[in-house]
Amino acid sequence: MPGTKKVFVKTFGCQMNVYDSERMTEALAQYGYTVADTPESAELIVLNTCHIREKAAEKVYSDLGRIREVKEERRQAGKNTVVAVAGCVAQAEGSEIIARAPVVDLVIGPQSYHRLPELVFRAQSESRRIVEVAFPEEDKFANLPARAATVPGTQIAPASAFLTIQEGCDKFCTFCVVPYTRGMEYSRPVAAIVAEAESLVARGVRELTLLGQNVNAYHGEGPDGATCSLAGLINRLAEIDGLERLRYTTSHPNDMSEDLFAAHRDQEKLMPYLHLPFQSGSDRILAAMNRKHTADDYRRVIERLRKVRPDIALSTDIIVGFPSETQEDFDATLALVEEIGFAQAFSFKYSARPGTPAAKIAEQVPEGVKTERLHRLQERLEAQASRFNEGCVGKIVQVLFERPGRQAGQLVGRSPYLQPVHVEGAPEYLGRVIPVEISAAGMKSLSGVIRAA
Ligand code: 5AD
Numbered sequence: 001m002p003g004t005k006k007v008f009v010k011t012f013g014c015q016m017n018v019y020d021s022e023r024m025t026e027a028l029a030q031y032g033y034t035v036a037d038t039p040e041s042a043e044l045i046v047l048n049t050c051h052i053r054e055k056a057a058e059k060v061y062s063d064l065g066r067i068r069e070v071k072e073e074r075r076q077a078g079k080n081t082v083v084a085v086a087g088c089v090a091q092a093e094g095s096e097i098i099a100r101a102p103v104v105d106l107v108i109g110p111q112s113y114h115r116l117p118e119l120v121f122r123a124q125s126e127s128r129r130i131v132e133v134a135f136p137e138e139d140k141f142a143n144l145p146a147r148a149a150t151v152p153g154t155q156i157a158p159a160s161a162f163l164t165i166q167e168g169c170d171k172f173c174t175f176c177v178v179p180y181t182r183g184m185e186y187s188r189p190v191a192a193i194v195a196e197a198e199s200l201v202a203r204g205v206r207e208l209t210l211l212g213q214n215v216n217a218y219h220g221e222g223p224d225g226a227t228c229s230l231a232g233l234i235n236r237l238a239e240i241d242g243l244e245r246l247r248y249t250t251s252h253p254n255d256m257s258e259d260l261f262a263a264h265r266d267q268e269k270l271m272p273y274l275h276l277p278f279q280s281g282s283d284r285i286l287a288a289m290n291r292k293h294t295a296d297d298y299r300r301v302i303e304r305l306r307k308v309r310p311d312i313a314l315s316t317d318i319i320v321g322f323p324s325e326t327q328e329d330f331d332a333t334l335a336l337v338e339e340i341g342f343a344q345a346f347s348f349k350y351s352a353r354p355g356t357p358a359a360k361i362a363e364q365v366p367e368g369v370k371t372e373r374l375h376r377l378q379e380r381l382e383a384q385a386s387r388f389n390e391g392c393v394g395k396i397v398q399v400l401f402e403r404p405g406r407q408a409g410q411l412v413g414r415s416p417y418l419q420p421v422h423v424e425g426a427p428e429y430l431g432r433v434i435p436v437e438i439s440a441a442g443m444k445s446l447s448g449v450i451r452a453a
């Protein structure tokens, strides 16, 4: 539509930010905004930021430097631009961003996204700079518009979508900023989640990944007024016709409840894949991290999962070089990795996050030691991922096709174990679950041949 305003959203960090960016774009679409491909062509630029890793804030400031040039060029061409910083850096830095970056008009925390269109309008019409990082009383989800029929700015109705069901975390691991940036645990009511899931399925979605910072602690209000667990929610969502697959992420080992094990055993739509961070294999470090579990507790959870779902593929998060981590502590992490065997894993060098308890521990591990440990760990994890993928060669796996591949005639989908699978195939397979015989494997993906129509 000529004359409509355009928004450019740049998303950093986790899947929750991807989801939030979609919801922000959909909220703005109601006020006439369409999606811009470049910041140069946008009246509104939103940076949806992540604060989990070191220098995250610095990266945002350097991005803002470039955006300042864009805004200036647009100004010289007689065009206005509103620049908004959203996400966890916005929440953590608040008015500091306004002070340091004159280009920014609006700082908006994740709990206020339902107010984004109004705040953009106010920033513009009142020519003032706004900081909105409170934790409001009202439920932002209830105040965001219903999901759009396609991904904003595209004609695409993807086969797989994220759905945030829970936000915040009460665990206070000593390295983590999440309890400060996303606040205390909040679970959305079942009815609201079911309604959103149904609208996504009507859009063509076949797989939902339920998101939350601590998703298996989910305890939302059920339709009968009683509290519903994650397993209860999964079973309810599985009743939706047309929805074929369910996943959830990210979880804490202590919140793996009885009924969740049962769901992994009985619920066919729940995929045999679990991302379950253990962070360290050393009990001393786990205690210093305030994880409230031991390495043995983690082993027991995995043992139970494998008992109920022998083919379950595991993924995890690991931190190396947490303050005071010795060679022995690190060896315990390597040993746990060897023992469990992961299909996929994310590993990080510890980085001090200002305001978290671990940042105050005196015995920080030297950078060179962290680098060396990370390298050794990743070698092991990469070998495990390759081994897991190679084990699929010759097997038939059910693949949900999500998008065309880079080359013409190619399609890309995902196996139940979340591996990307590349095939030659016609576009009509998109959005469908099709058996594929796996012919080759790499560290990150598989390729194969479609075996049935
Ligand atoms: N340093 C390094 N890694 C971190 N993570 C969270 N905070 C830090 C930090 N301060 C990692 C954890 C978490 C993942 C999302 O990011 O492993 O599970």
Ligand code: SF4
Binding pocket: 169, 170, 171, 172, 173, 176, 177, 178, 179, 213, 214, 252
């Ligand atoms: Fe952060 Fe996860 Fe620990 Fe919560 S459970 S504090 S989100 S690492």
